[in-house]
Amino acid sequence: MAQTEYTEDNIRSLDWKEHIRMRPGMxxxxxxxxxxxxDxxxxxxxxxxxxCIDEFVMGAGKTIEIRIKDKEVKxxxxxxxxxxxxVVDVVSKMNTGGKYDTRAFKKSVGLNGVGTKAVNALSAYFKVxxxxxxxxKTAEFELGELKNSPDIEDTTKRKGTxxxxxxxxSIFKNYKYRTEYVSKMLMNYVYLNPGLTIDFNGEKFVSExxxxxxxxxxxxxxxMLYPVIHLRGEDIEIAMTHSKxxxxxxxHSFVNGQHTTQGGTHQAAFRESLVKTIREFxxxxxxASDIRKSIVSxxxxxxxxxxxxxxxxxxxxSTDMGGKLPTVRTFINDFxxxxxxxYLHKNPETAEKIQRKIMQAERERKELSGIRKLAKERAKKASLHNKKLRDCRVHLGDMxxxxxxxxxxxITEGDSASGSITKSRDVNTQAVFSLRGKPLNSYGMSKKIVYENEEFNLLQAALDIEETMEDLRYNNIxxxxxxxxxxxxxxxxxITFFLQFFPELIKEGHLYILQTPLFRVRNKKETIYCYSEEERLAAIEKLKPKPEITRFKGLGEISPDEFQHFIGRDMRLDPVMLDKALSIEELLSFYMGKNTPDRQEFIIENLKVELDKVED
Structure with missing residues (x-):
C-alpha cells in the first residue's frame, strides 16, 4: 500500500478567524x-x-443598551x-486585550481575550x-475580514463602545433569538451588579x-418556607431559603459574573459548608441530604x-481565590x-422552621429507604439489560x-416511533428512552411513586438526577x-412528572418537545417537509403544478431515512418554559387537578400554546 506523503505542504497554520470558524465548538x-x-x-x-459589565465593575458606565431586531444585535x-x-486589534487579533493587565481588570469575566474575536469571526457582519x-474610531468586518476602517474622526457622541x-x-442554521432566554440572561447580570441598568428593546432591567x-x-x-437569608461579604454573596x-x-451559582450552570468548586464548597454549619448550630x-432537601439558593x-x-x-x-488568598473551600466555609x-442565632423563628423541615425530610427518607433499596436493585438489574434505554456515547458530564x-x-412512546428514532439517531450524542403506553399521572403524589413505578424509576436512573442535578447525563431532554x-x-x-419532582430541569431549560412535520410535499426534483398548514400551502405553490402530498399521522409512519432530517441539523425543538406569573403548584393543579373531561380536552388541545409560552 502506497504511503501518503507527509511534507511541509501538509502543515497548515490557520489564521485566527479560520480556526474559530472551523472549530466553533471550542x-x-x-x-x-x-x-x-x-446555543x-x-x-x-x-x-x-x-x-460592558467589566467596564461597569471598573466604575465606568451605569447603563448598557441592547437592541435585537430579527437577526441583528446592537x-x-x-x-x-x-x-x-x-480598536481593530482588540476584535481581530488573538491574545490582544486589556484583561491581561491585572491592575486594570482584577476580577474580570472575559479573561482570555477570545470573546469578541469569536463573535467577529462567526458573524456575517460585525461593526465596532x-x-x-x-x-x-469605527471598524467593519464580514466573516472576520476587515472591510472598512475609516480614520479617527471628531464626534459629539457620549464615550463608550x-x-x-x-x-x-451558514453556521447558525434557521436561528432566532428568544426574548425569554435573553431576558433571563440579563436578569442574572443585574442581580450580580446592583446599580446597573440594562435597557433591552426598551424594557429596563435593574436589581437593588x-x-x-x-x-x-x-x-x-x-x-418559601421562610424569608430569604441574604449574606454579603467581600467577594462573596449568598441567598437561600427552603421550598415547601x-x-x-x-x-444558582456564579463566578466573576459568569453563570456556572455546571457548578464547580464553589458550589461544592457551599453545599458542604451549609451542612457543617447546620449540624454545629x-x-x-x-x-446531609436531609439538610439540603428542597433548598433553593x-x-x-x-x-x-x-x-x-x-x-x-x-x-x-479553581481551588484557590488567587494570589495569597485562601482556597475557595476555606474561604466559603469560613464565611x-x-x-x-x-443569622440563625438572631432569627430563631427561621432556625425553628429549618429544623422542622430537616426532621420532616428525615421521616420521608426513612419511609422511602426500603422502597429505594428495592428500586435501586431493580434499576441496577435493568441497566444491565435496560431495554428502555438505548444510550449514546457522549454525556453532559464529559467536560x-x-x-x-x-x-x-x-423520550418516545411505542416501538414503531422509538424504532425509527433509534435507527436514524446520531449514536454519539443521541439516546432514546421508550415508554410503554401512557405514563402514570403523578400529580399530587409523593416521591415514593418515583421508586414504585418502574418506568419513572428507570427514567430517573437514565437521567441520573436522584442525588443532584450536577450528575444530569443529557443536556437536552x-x-x-x-x-x-x-x-x-x-x-x-x-411534563407533570418533571414539574412535580424535578422542576429545575424545566427552570434550567433542559426540557423540549420535538416538532415533527405534519406533511411531506414533493415532486420528482424536490421534497419539502411542512410543520404547519401555511408551510404546506407555500410548498404546494413552490412545487406546482401537481406535487404529491402525504400527511403523517404518527411518528411510526416516518421511515428512519426520513427521520434523520428531523433530528439532525435542522431539528426543530420547542422549549418547555415556566410562565413566571404561575407557581408550579398553580400550573399543576390547572393542568392535572380534578378537571371535567371537557376541560381536560381543552387543555390537551391547547397544551403547546399554554405551557410553552414560546414566541412565534
Whole structure:
C-alpha cells in the first residue's frame, strides 16, 4: 500500500478567524438555532455584554443598551471606550486585550481575550465603534475580514463602545433569538451588579438587592418556607431559603459574573459548608441530604484569574481565590460558618422552621429507604439489560468533550416511533428512552411513586438526577410523541412528572418537545417537509403544478431515512418554559387537578400554546 506523503505542504497554520470558524465548538460550546439557552447565538451576545459589565465593575458606565431586531444585535455601553489606536486589534487579533493587565481588570469575566474575536469571526457582519475624548474610531468586518476602517474622526457622541453583529447563517442554521432566554440572561447580570441598568428593546432591567431578588423573582412567596437569608461579604454573596413543595436541591451559582450552570468548586464548597454549619448550630448529626432537601439558593464569588473547565465557563475548576488568598473551600466555609450561624442565632423563628423541615425530610427518607433499596436493585438489574434505554456515547458530564452540550435523550412512546428514532439517531450524542403506553399521572403524589413505578424509576436512573442535578447525563431532554390527542396527553403526563419532582430541569431549560412535520410535499426534483398548514400551502405553490402530498399521522409512519432530517441539523425543538406569573403548584393543579373531561380536552388541545409560552 502506497504511503501518503507527509511534507511541509501538509502543515497548515490557520489564521485566527479560520480556526474559530472551523472549530466553533471550542469557543462557544454548541451552535444550535436559539431554541436552547446555551446555543451559540446567546454565547455571542454574552461575550459582547461581558466586556460592558467589566467596564461597569471598573466604575465606568451605569447603563448598557441592547437592541435585537430579527437577526441583528446592537450592544452599547457608556464605559471608557476601547483605546482608539487598538480598536481593530482588540476584535481581530488573538491574545490582544486589556484583561491581561491585572491592575486594570482584577476580577474580570472575559479573561482570555477570545470573546469578541469569536463573535467577529462567526458573524456575517460585525461593526465596532469606540468613542473617547470626543473622538470616534469605527471598524467593519464580514466573516472576520476587515472591510472598512475609516480614520479617527471628531464626534459629539457620549464615550463608550458600541458593537453591532449579525450571526452567520451558514453556521447558525434557521436561528432566532428568544426574548425569554435573553431576558433571563440579563436578569442574572443585574442581580450580580446592583446599580446597573440594562435597557433591552426598551424594557429596563435593574436589581437593588442582588441575589435576594433572584430567589424572590424565581419563587412564589407562598412556596418559601421562610424569608430569604441574604449574606454579603467581600467577594462573596449568598441567598437561600427552603421550598415547601420542591423535592430537589436548586443552586444558582456564579463566578466573576459568569453563570456556572455546571457548578464547580464553589458550589461544592457551599453545599458542604451549609451542612457543617447546620449540624454545629443544632448540635445534631443530621444527614446531609436531609439538610439540603428542597433548598433553593444562589452563591456568587469573585476570584482572581479563575480556572474554568471549558471555554464557555460553565464549571469552575479553581481551588484557590488567587494570589495569597485562601482556597475557595476555606474561604466559603469560613464565611458560611460565621454568617449563617449568626443569622440563625438572631432569627430563631427561621432556625425553628429549618429544623422542622430537616426532621420532616428525615421521616420521608426513612419511609422511602426500603422502597429505594428495592428500586435501586431493580434499576441496577435493568441497566444491565435496560431495554428502555438505548444510550449514546457522549454525556453532559464529559467536560473535555466539545460535543457534550449536544447530548440528548429522546423520550418516545411505542416501538414503531422509538424504532425509527433509534435507527436514524446520531449514536454519539443521541439516546432514546421508550415508554410503554401512557405514563402514570403523578400529580399530587409523593416521591415514593418515583421508586414504585418502574418506568419513572428507570427514567430517573437514565437521567441520573436522584442525588443532584450536577450528575444530569443529557443536556437536552426531548419529548417525542405523536401530535394527536394521545401524544399530547403523554406530553402532559411527562411534563407533570418533571414539574412535580424535578422542576429545575424545566427552570434550567433542559426540557423540549420535538416538532415533527405534519406533511411531506414533493415532486420528482424536490421534497419539502411542512410543520404547519401555511408551510404546506407555500410548498404546494413552490412545487406546482401537481406535487404529491402525504400527511403523517404518527411518528411510526416516518421511515428512519426520513427521520434523520428531523433530528439532525435542522431539528426543530420547542422549549418547555415556566410562565413566571404561575407557581408550579398553580400550573399543576390547572393542568392535572380534578378537571371535567371537557376541560381536560381543552387543555390537551391547547397544551403547546399554554405551557410553552414560546414566541412565534
Amino acid at each position: 469557543y462557544i460550546g454548541k451552535l444550535g438555532d436559539g431554541s436552547s439557552p446555551d 451559540g447565538i446567546y454565547i455571542l451576545l454574552k461575550e459582547v455584554i461581558d466586556n 450592544v452599547r455601553d457608556y464605559g471608557r471606550g476601547i483605546p482608539l489606536g487598538k 465603534e469606540s468613542v473617547r475624548d470626543n473622538q470616534m 458600541k458593537v453591532v453583529f449579525i450571526p452567520d447563517e 438587592n442582588g441575589l435576594k431578588d433572584l430567589l424572590e423573582d424565581n419563587m412564589s412567596k407562598e412556596d 413543595t420542591q423535592y430537589s436541591e436548586e443552586y 443544632y448540635g445534631k448529626n443530621y444527614e 444562589a452563591i456568587s464569588i469573585k476570584v482572581m484569574e479563575p480556572v474554568f473547565e471549558s471555554q464557555t465557563k460553565t464549571k469552575l475548576g 458560611v460558618k460565621t454568617n449563617l450561624d449568626n 473535555k468533550n466539545d460535543r457534550r452540550l449536544e447530548s440528548t435523550l429522546f 426531548v419529548i417525542a410523541t405523536d401530535a394527536d390527542v394521545d401524544g399530547m396527553h403523554i406530553r402532559l403526563l411527562l
